[in-house]
Each structure stands twice: as structure tokens, then as C-alpha cells.
Amino acid sequence: MQHELLGKNIEDVQRQNQISVLQVLRQQPGQLSRKQISSMLGLTPGTVTNIVRDLIDAGYVIENGYMAGKKGRRAVRLDINPGGFYVLGVRLSRASIVCRAFNPLGEALVTKTASIEDFEQTQEVLGCMLDLMQETADDLQSEQKLQAIGVSTPGPLNLREGKIAYLHGNVHWRDVPIQQIVYERFGVTTIIEHDANAAALGEFMFGTGYEQKDLLYVAVGRGIGAGVVLNGKIHHGSLGTAGLLGHISVNMNGPKCDCGGSGCLTNYSSSRAFVKRMEALGLGKGKISEFVAMANDGNKLVCSEVKANAQYVGVAVASAVNLLNPAVVVFGDEMTEFGSLWFDPLRETLLSRLAPEISRHLDVRLSSFGQESFLLGTGAIAIEHAFQNPLIKENQRS
């Protein structure tokens, strides 16, 4: 690739070193001194001292007590400064908008929610979102600086141009330049992300931490989507459409799908498909929560349909695991409300379709955050951006 052939000037190297120091401090909070950072990164002690001084001056890093050791010779412990800056994370969904201010450690500072009366009204929804973001920022009683904004939305998205390309079933949402709209109001870098990708990053950063670099997040809700984190980063694919797990075929002779394929998973296992199936079986129209209650009351028909629904997911995810070899697969969104009734047959189907060597090492779990994953992901995206692009004044000493 061309960029690998380009040389690097001293400023680039310095910047890369700053980012590396921030990264090790985030991975090992409260555990590192300047000396340890120097040996971990292979930098001279003098270089680390200079970098750390710049990072402290810019508000990214603080000195936080002393490392354990002999009195008098103890090294100063370094940490990320929780009060250094803040970011905003926004989840736009068809039913509501949630906005949260996060500190650099990903802790919630302020959360605001608005329900959307009519999602069709594009301008009203966007206006409501901007107002909610402003209220969140206004509520922060601090001098901290807003550094980045992450927004998750249903898609498909045009990531290159920062637009919502269209939304299934909503004719008014076409080519909505959401990134530009937010940027014009707040003047900081704004990153939009498909909601399953955002949730995947939320699970990665707040759930598994940094132990596992490769993670697959599967959202089984009204649609089915997957977020793929490879080597710590979201995998978007060449057009940005990676993760369309709902359109993996689980039956080549199955019903035709909108996408042009047939037997797509979404038509068997999404919560929308499940509700339709319940209606067709004469079990009434209802929300997932009502069917969860029926299943808990021992309704055999509901229980067996939940099981069948889950098994299809297991079949599709086994293909994804064979392809990507993630260390962890996390399941989230609406269908997880059925708990183990849904998750156990899913897990069993998934693991039974993998080679023993793969299944033995695969960590399969339900999201511990539920619907929060999406919002946490928006924070994760913005925080990641802030640490990859630290705002540090030109080094005066060099």
C-alpha cells in the first residue's frame, strides 16, 4: 500500500508516541510509572518524560500517587485524567433519542432521553436530537471541553459522506447528512456509526475490555445485524456494509427477501418475524414482552417457536464464526428478553456446528448491557477518536 512507502517526519513520530503513551495508560490504569512506560514502548526515559509533561499540560494525564515499593524510591503513578475532556454519545432509534455525556474513562456524566412521536418527520427528529444534545452539554457543571461526538443510527449509512442513506420503510429518510448537521451545530469531530457496530465497540470497550481483540456482536431485534471488531477496530468492509448477518441465507429455498436473496435469517429470527409468526399461529398481535410473559407462563407453542427462532440464529452465526474466528460472540437486542429460553438452544446449535478446536475456545455470551450497548458504543467511538487525535500544542522544547 502506498502510505507504507511514505517517510515520517519528526512531528508524526512525536504524535504517534503521544498516542502510544495514552494507549498503554488506558490499557493498564493505575499501574504504570514513567519508567515502565519507557521500557514497554522502547522509548528513552527523556522522551517519555517530555511526552508525559505535554500530556499533563494538555489535561490528558494526571499524576496519581505513588507506585508500591520502597519508601523514598517510589515512582510516581500515572493515570488518564478523568476530568480532561468530555464527549457526547447519541443513540438515534425509531422510538427514542438518548444522549449522554461521557468522561474520558467512559463514565456517564449526564444522560437525557426524548421519545419520538413520529419518526417520519425528519426535520423535527433532527431538531429534537440537536436540542437534546445541547441540553446535555448545558447540564454539565464543568469547564471541560467537548472533544468529539459519536452518533449511532439505524442504516444503511453512507459512511464516506456521513449520511443516513435510507431507512427501511421510511420514505422521508433519504441521504440525510447527519454528520454535517451535528458538526455545524457543535463544531467538533462527529462520527456516525451503524447501531450494531456501535454496540460491538461498546461491548468491546466496556464488556470484554482490551483482553480480546476480535469480537462479534449480534443484534437480534426488529432487524438482525452484526458488528465486527477485528484487532480492536470496527470492520466496515469496502462499502461500509459489513455485518449484514440478517441477510445470510439459512434456507436456499426459503422465501424471497427485500435484498434479492432468499431464506434470509432476518425473515426467520428477527423480533419482527417472530411477532408475525405468533400472529399467524393465532397467538395474537403483541409486543415481545407480552410473548416473554406467555413463555414464562409455560405456553408450549410460544416456547417451541422461541427455540426454533434461536436455532436459526445459531446456524447463521456458526458461519460467521468460521469465517472470522472471533474470540467472543455477544448477543444483544430485543430477542434476548427471552433469556435462556432463547439463548440456550442458540448456543447449543452454534457450538455443535463448529469444529471442537474452535468451539472450545469460543466465548459465547449474552450482552450484560442490554439496550445500553448502543449508547455505550457511541461514547466509545467518540472517546477513541479523542485519544487517537489528542489536542496538544506544538512542543516548545524541540
Ligand SMILES: [Zn+2]
Ligand atoms: Zn435478505
